[in-house]
Amino acid sequence: MISFEHFQSLIKLYIPNNFRFKCFDCGDCCRYEAGYIFLLDNEINLISKSLNINKEDFLRNFTFKFSNSVHSLKEKENLDCVFWDNSIRNGKGGCSIYKIRPVQCKDFPFWISTFSSKQNFEEQANRCKGIMAKDGKLYSSKEVYKLVYMDIKKRETQYKSFLDDETIKILYY
Ligand code: SF4
Known part of the structure; x- marks a missing residue:
């Protein structure tokens, strides 16, 4: 994996000068829209264990295959995340696996895709009221570079399955 210093000098991110973020816990990023929530191997083990089912049943019922090595969580018919539960938190709704939610969820919005262009940044900011709150x-x-770098480091298998070859070469070799 590239060093942080190299990452900062080679990868151009769009970061507004006054970038602010605060999570309002509204759940909008978990609902209403199709998307991908990729899982690391240890997350697959942890979540299936917490649901008291074996790994194969978990993968079949709660995920779909994004690539040979990467699974993503499914959505419900209304496009809410499969683990969104309307009944918890006194009917406010929430993530039923919050304590063991995937790294991708924990790291939002510090994904390279959020900051890869002004357009991507604005699209995410329109979806999430916490961005630029x-x-x-x-x-x-x-700090933003550091958090994006950490996310890329933690989710290497996932990023390798969808970033273009040139970016993969810069980041991981
Ligand atoms: S949409 Fe933004 S503010 Fe709402 S829960 Fe997700 S991260 Fe937090």
């Missing part, structure tokens, strides 16, 4: 935490450009 006035009372959100102010992040320096270096």
